Amino acid sequence: MNITKNIHEWLFSLMPETTASIVEMLLIAVVYLGIFAVAGLYLVLLERRVAAWFQLRLGPNRVGYQGLLQTMADALKLVSKELTGTIKADKFLYNLAPYFVIVTALMAMSLFPFTKEFQAFDINIGIFFLIAISSIGVIGILLAGWSSNNKFALIGAMRSGVQTISYELSVGLSLLTMVLMTGSLQLSQIVEVQEKGGWLIVQGHIPAIIAFCIYMIAGTAETNRAPFDLVEAESELGAGFHTEYSGMKFAYFFLAEFINMFIIASIATTVFFGAYLSPFGITENIPLLGVFWFLIKTLAIIFLMMWFRWTFPRLRIDQLLVLEWKYLLPLNLMNLIIMALMVLLGLTIQF
Structure with a gap:
């Protein structure tokens, strides 16, 4: 029904x-x-x-x-709690910044196909739209750090800009590697390809697994979570870019971090693991079954990201940038070329 x-x-x-x-x-x-x-x-x-x-x-x-x-x-x-702030802050930008972070996260959530019918916004450039929206979200962090007129907040915001710009490349290229297999940016069509031939991480052999690993590393960095939490390094910067925020405005930033983690995991679920598709090939039209499988896969990936946080120590800023520009980006480019050759030669597998 x-x-x-x-x-x-x-x-x-x-x-x-x-x-x-x-x-x-x-x-x-x-x-x-x-x-x-x-x-x-x-x-x-x-x-x-x-x-x-x-x-x-x-x-x-x-x-x-x-x-x-x-x-x-x-x-x-x-x-x-009372909404306190600093009298030296740029009031307009200071108050605007949390809404940038929240609205962009909410817009990204509207694209995910929880089931075949439960998708608010099925646009033909879905992957591109998600990457673009994630780029806008960092503007809220930069505004928060700059408008607070606090040196710790400003340092956190500057780190966020550098980190996001760097790791967006790896996120985009790893997703582009999978887009080559499906020939579409539309999330519903990417799921349809997996419904016919199996999960993309299986269809794409080793290049798909490499793309997933790179995506998880870069996606964790995009969400500013440990071991890439230089933006909010408590031992160095207090609360980082939202040091001067309190009450509900602080809650917006806090909530957005976890929703962004959900978004990164949901993209991985949709692109690599078949979104709402059952791993056992069950295709009965049960409305809530698709939501169940989508959430199970997403929560498993979120658990993996939490495992990263409570296992690895924080990277220094130079280590953070070396990891991206010296290792992940070249590997991503080579992987993209290999996937293009596999698609050209028809070497992807289907079940």
Whole structure:
């Protein structure tokens, strides 16, 4: 049963076309805002649990059953806190910066095909759109660091600019390697190719595995997470670019970090692991089954990113840039050429 189609027809039968379209868009926005909030709160709790597991601690276990309401309590605390700042800040840019980070993350989430019907924005340049949106998000970080008029925030913002510009190349090239296999930038078509021939990470042999490994390293750096957390290096810069933020504005930055991690994992799930497709070849039209498989794969990749954080020490800025420009970028370019030759010669495999 196509739920979205039924809702669409019901709305258009009740009200004029223009009004129905507006109501439809508002409903979609509310659904995605709900997903955004729930995913952010759950991932914060998951991060704490994973950190506790790696460090042989208990983690949150007081508020609610097994600490399940701890992040909800923290969110309420942040909402109720006073929005303090510095009198030397550029007020307009200081207040604008958090919305850049949140809005770009929300726009990126709208592209993911949770099921065949559950996709808000299926654009024919989907991969390109995601890369472009991620580039805009760093503007919010740069604005936050500069407008705060704080030297630690400014250093964090400058590091973010350097890091994002560098690692965007590897993210883009690793995704382009897989786009060569499918011949399309549209996410729904990339999933269709995998529905017919199997996951791309299997179809693409070793070059696909190399592309996935590079994507995970570069994607972790894009989200400013350890071991690439120079942007928010607590031992050096306080809170980094959001040192001068408090209350809900700080929560926006904090939430955006976890949502960006979800976005990076969701892209990997869609491009490499078949998005909502079952690993067992089950194709029955059960609405929630696709969402289940999408979330299971995404959470597995998120766990891998959390594993990175609690295993590896932080890199120095010179090590960070050497890793990208001396190793990842040349490897990515060679891998792209090998994949192009494989596609040209018809060497990809299908099941």
